[in-house]
Amino acid sequence: MRKDDLADCLxxxxxxxLKSSLMKRFCCVFEGLAKAGNPTLLNQIYTELYITEGGDGETNEEHEVRQIEAASRKQRIQEKTVRQENIFKASSEKDKPIRTVMTKGVAGIGKTLLTQKFALDWAENRSNQDIQFIFPFTFRELNVLKHKRFSLxxxxxxxxxxxKEAQICRFNDFQIVFIFDGxxxxxxxLDFHKNEILTDVTESTSLDVLLTNLIKGxxxxxxxxxxxxxPAAANQIPPECVDIVTDVKGFTDVQKEEYFRKRFMDQKQASMVISHIKMSQSLHIMCHIPVFCWISATVLENVLKNRQGRELPKTLTELYIYFLLVQSKVKQLKYEEGAExxxxxxxxxxxxxxxxxxxxxxxLQKGNLxxxxxxxxxxxxxxxxxxxxSGVFTQIFKEESGIYQDKLFCFIHLSVQEFLAALHIHLTFVNSGVNLLDDKQPKQSISKAFKNQPNMRKLHQTAVDKALQSPNGHLDLVLRILVGLSLPAxxxxxxxxxxxxADTSQSNQETAEFIKKKISDGLSAEKSINLFHCLNELNDCSxxxxxxQYLRSGSLCTRKLSLAQWSALVFILLSSEKDLDVFDLKKYSASEEALLMLLPVVKASNKALLSDCTLSEKTCEAISSVLSSQxxxxxxxxxxxxDLEDVGMEALSSGMLGQQCGLESLRVADCNLSQKSCETLNLCLSSNSFRLKSLDLNHNFLQDVGLKQLSDGLKSPYCKLESISLSACSLSEQSCETLASALSSPSCKLRSLNMSHNNLGDSGVKRLCVELENKHCGEHRLKPDVRKYFCELELDMNSVNRQLQLSDNNTKIRQVDDEQPYPDHPNRFQTCWQLMCRNGLTGRCYWEVEWKGAVLLxxxxxxIKRSGKSEACRFxxxxxxxxxxxxxxxxFAAWHVNRETTILGSSAAHRVGVYLDHPAGMLSFYDVSSDTLEHLYTFCATFTEPVYPSFGLWSGASVSLCSAASKKPAA
Structure with missing residues (x-):
């Protein structure tokens, strides 16, 4: 046999x-524990995890419960996902092959199982057969070798x-994957800066030097x-050594359900467990972690089997107590012949x-897991x-062995360690009076009186203060469990x-009041939310x-809320799936104070509706910090x-340029912006990190010089903008030439353009139209040709005020002194001379009316209110x-939220055209003369429901609806 053939054979x-060995090693898993109980086939139990691409290698030292709460909310938005078998093919945007992948995820989220599944699929010839060798290592095993010397x-x-048996010593000839877990x-x-350089795979060195050189390439x-x-350890490796970062977010809601249906053979029981977990926010969020799903299933299965009238555990504290009870019961059955x-x-x-x-x-005090x-x-x-x-409490505490059978131990999950730590603090205090969280208390000299009647209030207050001092929430879960342990049940x-x-009823009430006082101190959102979880553990939901109750009655926006009440509102909204899709500030209070209080909800929402809320540049700074958040x-x-002004846009841009920002649509119409904002936006459009696809700049005084700045940005190869709206921005024919040049650029991705209500001139419009047609733009609006959307209106007879008289087949309305004999109806306007149409509009519509006297169109x-104070119901x-x-x-004057905007000019024709573009959020009014439409005013708003044409009349006034046949010729 030739030498090359022999080598290939070997x-x-x-x-x-190697494949055979890896199959034996990974085909079975001991779910939740190591080498205890009955093994389960990995392929049978494995549920696909939610893995996203495009994170960064920055450290995140927040408590992992905080991280999983944030991740659970982020799963509602569309992120780029990747499957484990494609982990080295993750990004199509990368110009070079991916060498090093870092996968982040909180404890118990399934990172280890992910790598095992990757190796098993390769070993079973299911995927990645271009790879010759996969070598999986764990840092747990490598730790015990840290004083040894090895070559690669x-x-x-x-x-x-x-x-070793195949005598393979040259790895350059093969496609090899090294997995380093944990x-x-x-x-x-891992000193990447001081360690000497190593390039020879056969040269022996310390394990630290070997690994840093392997990772550096x-x-x-x-x-x-x-x-x-x-996440807290991600920064141990320099970012330049990592080609792509992925995040394991755990189970989605669908994957949770899939897990429990696999876990329980009885589907009726599985449905009961799923429903129960959905009812408890704490349990539902934690079940994004696969290990916690297993803990929950273990407990609920046992309680359902032996419940004897007991309720299923609803809080984290109850669940972990039952988990400990289940393990103790298993020990008694196995070793002590106790009753089941x-x-x-x-x-x-x-x-x-x-x-x-x-x-x-x-x-836990030392940070060791x-x-x-x-x-x-x-x-x-x-x-x-x-x-x-580890042999008795197999599902709580586990033992593992490294390559030389060196023993190492851990709890099955961080939350189990935190529960046992909280239990230790509680039992020590109840049994001996020693407060382990009070550094100043002498541990030995405890009075007998105190030991006989321990007061939990002192312990809980110390724990609350200690937890609030931690900037990253490392004691959050310990605190929640500690207060929960004091409940009588x-x-x-x-x-x-x-x-x-201990008699805890009085002390628990005092603890709850202490926590409420802390919430009133204006804590960060994360800290106040954890304190609300503590109140839940104490069964205090006041x-x-x-x-x-304020939300149900609709009275929230009329009340002056305290800091504690604002925090409670944040907690409620973050606990609600439906309220996190669209955040509409006007539902709570159209003010800057309300927005700043509700920023955590804004951060968790997909869409934020903040138009016409008297916001300033201070808001932009706050929104910018939100956009920069992970x-x-x-x-x-x-x-x-x-009234944001240019300084507001500048503040906003810093957040939009952040690597974490995923903003795709921004509307800043009528925000008092100038050409200076265009300079800011030009820098943004030219940045690779700027992801905006849609931009609305309507009704800002940008002028031609501002558009020149924007056009430069549109030419950038990094610009991702597909839609831009520049209606009423004081642009001239010069801007058409500038924009046409940008559209002709091969980098320009623009597909939708609105430049209506600008003095573009015929030649400018023609120049743009040619370029738009070449660009195959889906939509462009250069002139206000809106009459093609004409619609006939029909009055809602149940809304007409009794001092409005209808005539001409219900197309003419006149204010009169005598009440008309209209029947009672809840939709009828009582205090204002007003009426509405039946047409609920959601698309693009145009209508015309003739008026006399003084009217509201x-x-x-x-x-809208039909009676009561005039401000509530008057248009x-x-x-x-x-x-x-x-x-x-x-x-003429424009009115909204009781704010008046005076419009210069008068009308001889007494005819007004109204154009609604509901999807774009634009409502425009025109003075209609014999052959032209003269623009009067445009509202820019966000319409979240159908809107209805409506009319109000002052004394002696009249309004007539114009039909399509009577409308004047278009321009």
């Missing part, structure tokens, strides 16, 4: 042996004997690397729980005892672990119920009809109507 055999070849041979558990220094640059980590329904704690169980609680608390022998010794536990605990479940039962979901923002929402004086007032004496 590596083929090595590949097959030696390291591979140590872990994968198949490669960067957050790494105890190597100095060593074996042809290899591909997949590194997984929790016995919920008491045996002396052995009690001792083990005390030891594990101390370990959990001590190591993986424990080696030295860590155990620091908490007073020896290796033998730890092995016994939970005290009953803990009987046997406590030497005495603040939330008060705000919900967890921002915003895709559309409407800031029209606010309006479009209104169906829900133009509220946020439910947009109105042009026409008067023989005073001329």
């Amino acid at each position: 590596w083929n055999k090595c590949t097959q042996n 070849v030696e390291l591979v041979h140590h872990f994968f004997n198949e490669s 960067l957050d558990e790494c105890r190597l220094p 100095k060593l074996l640059p042809s290899a591909r690397l997949w590194i997984t980590t929790r 329904t016995d919920l008491t704690w045996s002396p052995d169980s009690k001792k083990m729980i005390e030891s594990l609680g101390k370990l959990a608390f001590d190591q 993986i424990f080696y022998e030295t860590d155990l010794a620091g908490s007073g536990i020896d290796i033998k005892a730890a092995s016994i605990y 939970n005290q009953t479940l803990l009987r046997g672990l406590q030497t005495q039962t 603040l939330v119920e008060e705000i919900q 967890s921002c979901c915003l895709r559309e923002v409407d800031l029209s009809h606010n 309006s479009v209104s929402c169906k829900g 133009g004086r509220n946020d439910q109507s947009w109105t042009l007032e026409c008067s023989d004496v005073f001329g």
Whole structure:
């Protein structure tokens, strides 16, 4: 046999042996635990995870419950997703092949299972067969080798004997993938700046030097690397060493349901579990984490089987107490022959729980989630005892072995460690009076009186203060569980672990009041939200119920809310799926104060409707910070009809240029912007990080010089803008030439253009039309040719005020002194001489009316008040109507939310045309003469429901509806 053939034969055999080994290693998993219970086939239990592409390698040190809450909201928006088998083919936008992938995700989200599934699919010849070798490592295993020296070849041979037997020492000839799972558990220094350079795969060195050179690409640059980590450790690797970052967001709502239906053979029981989890926001959010789904399933399955009239656990505290009870019961059945329904704690169980609680608390204080022998010794536990605990409480505490059988231990999930830490704090205080969270309290000298009657208020207040001092929320979950443990029902479940039962009814009430006072101090949204979760654990929902009552009655926007009430509103809205799609500030209060209070809700929403809310540049600074946030979901923002000015646009642009910003649509019509804002937007359009596709700049004084700046941006290869609206921006024929030049650029992606109500001139329009046709633009509006949308109106007879008289087949309305005999109807206007049409409009419509005297020409929402104070029901004086007032004496004026805008000029013809573009949010009024339409005013708004043509009349006035046959010839 030739030498080359022999080599091929050897590596083929090595590949097959490696595949066989990986199949044995990964085909079965012990769900939630290690080497305990019955193994499950990975392919049978595996549920596809929600993985997104396009994150960054920045660290996120927030508590992972906060991160999973943010991720659960972000799953509602469309993100670029990737499947595990395509992890190295993730981005079509990359010019070069992907060498290194970093995958981030919170503890228990499924990162390890993801890498195991990737390796198993390769081993079973399901995917990625262009790869010759996959070598999966874990940092847990590598940690125990940190004092050894290896070459890359030696390291591979140590872990994968198949490669040693095949004598493979040259890796350059093969397609190789190295998987390094659990960067957050790494105890190597990983000094990328000071470590010496290594390029020889056969040269021995420290493990730290070997790994840093492999990751940097100095060593074996042809290899591909997949590194997984929790977000807090992502910055251990320099960003230039990572080609693409993906995020594991866990289960979507659909995937949660799929998991539980796989987990429970009885589908009726599965449906019951799914419904129960949906009812509890805390459980529903946590179930984005696959391990928590398993914990929930374990508990609920057991409680359903032996419930004996008991309710299913609804809070995190209840769930974890039951989880501990289930494990204790398994121990009793297996080792102590206890009854299956016995919920008491045996002396052995009690001792083990005390030891594990101390370990959990001590190591949580140090930030350790993986424990080696030295860590155990620091908490007073020896290796033998730890092995016994992992063998008894198999689903809580687990033992693993590295390459040399060095033992390491961990809890199955961070939240389990936090629960046991909280339990340890609680039991220590109840049993001995020692407050472990109070650094100033002497641990030994506790008065006998205090020990006999422990007051939980002191412990809880210390815990609240301690949690609020943490900038990243590391004690959030501990605090929630700690206050929940004091509920009488939970005290009953803990009987046997406590030497005495505290009377907690009074102290719990005092704790709840203390928490409410803290909420009133104006905390950050994340901190106040966690305190509301604490109130839920205490069964105190008074603040939330008060705000919900305001929302139900529709009185919220008329009330002056306290800081605590604003926080309660934020908590309610963030807990609601339906309220997070579109955020409409006017539903709460059309003010800057309200917006600043509700920023966390804005951040979690897909669309923010903020038009005509008296906002200023201060708002732009706040919105900019929201857009820069990692967890921002915003895709559309409407800031029209606010006096933002150029300084506001400048502030807004800094957020839009951030790597995290996903904003696609911005409306800033009538915001008092000038050419200076165009300079700002030009810089944005020329930036690769700017993702805006639709921009509305209507009714701003941009002028030709401003459009020149914008056009330069439109030519940029980075510009993604597809639609721009420049109606009434004081543009001339010169702008047409400028814009035509931009449209002719191969980089320009513009598909929709509106330049109506500008003095473009015929030659300018023709020049643009030619370029638009060449560009195959889907839509362009250069002149206000709106009469083609003419529609006939029909009056709503049930809305007509009794002092309005109808004639001419109900097309003429006149104000009269005598009341007309109209029947009673709830839709009839009582206090204002007004009426509405039956036509609910949602598209593009145009109509004309003739008027005499003084009248209000309006479009209104169906829900406008019909009686009461005149501001609530009169057209133009509220946020439910947009109105042009026409008067023989005073001329024209535009009205909305009781704000008047005077319009210069008068009308001899007394005929007005009204054009509604509902999808674009534009309502325009024209003075109609014999052959022309003269633009009077345009409202820019966001219409979220059908609107109705409406009319109001002052004393002696009249209005007549014009038919299509009577309309004057178009221009």
